Every structure is written in structure tokens, then in C-alpha cells.
Amino acid sequence: MYTSCTAFNLACPSSIASFGIRFLHHRRVSEAGIARNLRERFPNTSSMRRRHLAPLASYLELPLLPFVTNEVLVPSESKTLHLYEARYLALLEESLMRKKKLFVHFVLAPILVDDSSSEPSFAARYGCLVCIENVERLEVGALVSIRGVGRVKIVSFLQADPYLQGVVVPEHDKVPDSPSRLSSKVMEVKEALCSLNSVEIKLKAPKESLLQTPTANSLVWAEKEPFLDCDEAFIPSLTERVSFVGFQSVSGSTPSELLKLQNKKLNAMDLKDTLQRLDDSLELIKENISMVAARLAIQSLETQ
Template structure:
């Protein structure tokens, strides 16, 4: 038995699954048994202590810095990582995630963080979370289609983000995040990286052109995932947030190269 929050991933409607027979929820349930993708029930104060494995307490001591943002956090399983430049469509229908959507649209400039929640056993006393729970991807909401049940939400991965601390667990997770970017120590290496990025971009374009030539005429105009990501990567993203969260051109192209070369986009 699994708990699921609907998501359309890679052209197929799937669900975000938590492998735990105790976490049972259905679309028709007014409130799922487990209120979060978390190993605790946030309805009681003492249950928050059980989240020490993800560093909840320790991170609360991290001071706020200039380039940090406090944003809603949307958790996914380990096999549903989203990388910068990637486009994905989610079907959100649970009340808490629709509330998250509303906050992102109305008060957070269409931004939230997509992250992998993969609780692990911590053998030492450091209180640190697993790597997957510390990092995520800053997300921009590109479009929303309201449905009779929930909403279809098109999201775009912007850049990597580090979760400094969790500041809220109910009705959905919220945390303080800072940007995580590649560090290039000097201008000479910067020029070299930029040159390599242009080579990668050219290689992707050549592969895309070859794929189009091999397609049937009625499929030639269909856009692939890698083409969509590359077109976005070539632009200068305009976001209403600290520019430190926007990756460089080279970094955006490197993530676009991770997208599937074949297969059409589906909305």
C-alpha cells in the first residue's frame, strides 16, 4: 500500500509514492492518515522531536543571511529528482499542497523548492540530515490550470538550493534556503568553462537537428525535453528574487544536457 500525491512526470501520469504501508491516503479522503511526507505527525508538538534525523533542531540555529529566501518546500521520493532547466507538470489535489500553491502564487513570486525527502538513520550525534534532505531545486511556476479536483501546475527548475532549516511543518513544509552554484576561482577558468558550455550547446543542437531529420514529417515539429530545456537555458531568466539564485549560462546548459534527447514534450 502506498501514499501518493499525483504528478505528471516524463509524459506519463504517475504518483509520488512513499513506501510505507502505514501512510495510507486516497484522492477521496478528506484528510490522509499521514499529514505530510514526513516521519511524524505534526499535529502534536512532541512529534516534532522525532524529526531530529533530518536536522530540524540544528538548522534552526543557522542565522539568516542576505541571499536567503523562506519558501514552501514540496517533497518527493528519491527517484523523482528535478534538475534546473527541467519542465514538469504536477497534479496537485490535496488541500495542503493547494495551500502551498496559493502561497507561492500570491506571496512568494511563483517560487517554491522541489526537494527529495529520503529519511535515513543517523548513527552519529551530529543531527545532520541526509544529503537528499539538505538540497533541492528552486522552482518557478510557469502556468496553472484549475481542475474540478485540484490543479495542473507546470513548473520549471531554476537552480540548486540548499535548505538551511525547516521553519514550518503544518500544513506543509516551509524552510529557509540559499543558492548553491558552481564556484569558478578565476577569470581564465571562467572563459574556459564558457567555451566548453558553447561546445555542449552546439553538440545538443546538432543532436536535435539529427533527430528531427529522422522523424516522420508529422513529428518533426514536436519539441523534445532537451530542446525545451536548452531554449530556456539560453535566455537570461528574469526572477523577482536575489540574482544569486540564478545559475550562470554554463551551469544552465550543463543541466539542460541531462534531459532526454528523444521523446516529445507533452502538456
């Protein structure tokens, strides 16, 4: 099942995230301008590179794939991208060739730096290390299924051509003061997620829809210890992984509900408190259970 259509190609099918650079052109921002802006923020020189990397205990040099703010990806979430431009197919091949099958999904958030500037400036935010789960070759490009693994921060920009590449370090929550309380809250969230899955699969759905919802699929992934060819420092703890699972859309979500979800996802990515994120997740899951149950009741009435 294809999910999370991205705004980079406004003409793409609603079920597929089709990635290009067209959104940036609509905003009258060139790739050269983005590269120049990032180069200024992350100097591309050997001396600066050594200075950046020397004190870092854990870092990865990976391809970077930019998205707009409303396409933030959280750990445990899955998304299918349609990569069709040569530069992004080159990014894909590089990720597969390294055998790590990893790259970084991040958001280019516009920021106001200088009113006299002819081009907007961007901040590289909400970085998420992703692993490639499946690749389906097409006549034009490829469908790439990815999974968010954990948050990362871009600390150095290395290249702009043929695709963006940089150095990233892991970002994790602070160590909790009350492990027992955290464990209890995790169980509460998991039970709520199971309840949400139970009511959601009862909704009338297209024949091609899976019986397991994206949220339930993410929970299954989060409960397992991810096996990735990278430093373990990049893999969040079980509690941190579970705390992100609830931040996904449910069947029949309206545009206003999806906008509300995006804001909650941005807040979740900013938080460094696992317990607070679990509380926020639980609140959202309960709201979604009520919403789906109401739609289920309406559906039941319509079929009578």
C-alpha cells in the same frame, strides 16, 4: 507536453507527474514521522530561526515539496505536476499569492541513523528552486508546470502544516580558474544539444508531441537571463545553467537508460565544478545522439 511521471501516485498516467503522499504510505512512513524527523534536524523555534538567518546574506522562506530520489529535478528542467490534495493546493495558492511563484523541489533521501528506530529517517537533499510557469485548473486539483532555476540548500525547517516550509540558501559552483576554456566548452555543449534536437525530432512521435524537444526548450530558457522576483544570488550563471541542460531523457528511453540518467542527475547536482559537469553533460549528449540515431535507422528500415 507532460513529462517525468512521479512515483508518488503509481496509478498516474505515464505522461503526467501526479503528486500525492501515497508513495510514503507504501513505505510505511507517515507525514507526521517525516515532519518530526525534519523538526529534529531543523528546530522550529524563534531563537534558532534568528540564529540560522542572522549570518545569511541571501535566503528565502519558501514552501517545500518533497519527492523520492528518482524524481530529482535539475536547473533548467521542466516538469508538470498534478497537485490534487488539499495541503498541496494550499502550497500552490501560497506560492501564487506571494507573486513570486516560487517554491522548492527537494528529495527525501532515506538514511540509516539508528537501527532501533521504528521509522526510517530522511535527509533533505538535492533542493532546486523552481518557478511556476503555468497553472491549469481541473475539476480535481490543478496541473502545474514548473521550471528548475537553481540549486538551494535547506538550512532551517519552519513548519509542517498545512505543508512543509523552510529557509533555503543558494548553492553555486566554485568560480572557474579558466573562463576561456569554460566558454569554449559551453559552445561545444550547445552545438551538441542542437544536434541532439535535430535527430530527435525526426523520430516517429505521437501527433501531440512538440517539434521542439524538452532539451531544446531547456536550452532556450538557460540562454536567457531569468527574470524572477527574488534575490539574484539564487540565479545561477549562464555557464552553470547550460551545464545542466543535457541531463534530460530523450524519446524512447528504456527503464535502464532512465535509471542511468537519474544517477547522472544526482552526480550533476552534487558537483561544484562547472567544467566537469559540462564534460559529463557532453558525454551524455553524445551517447543520446548515437542512441537516437540508431533508433532512427531502425525506424527508417521498418517504414521501407
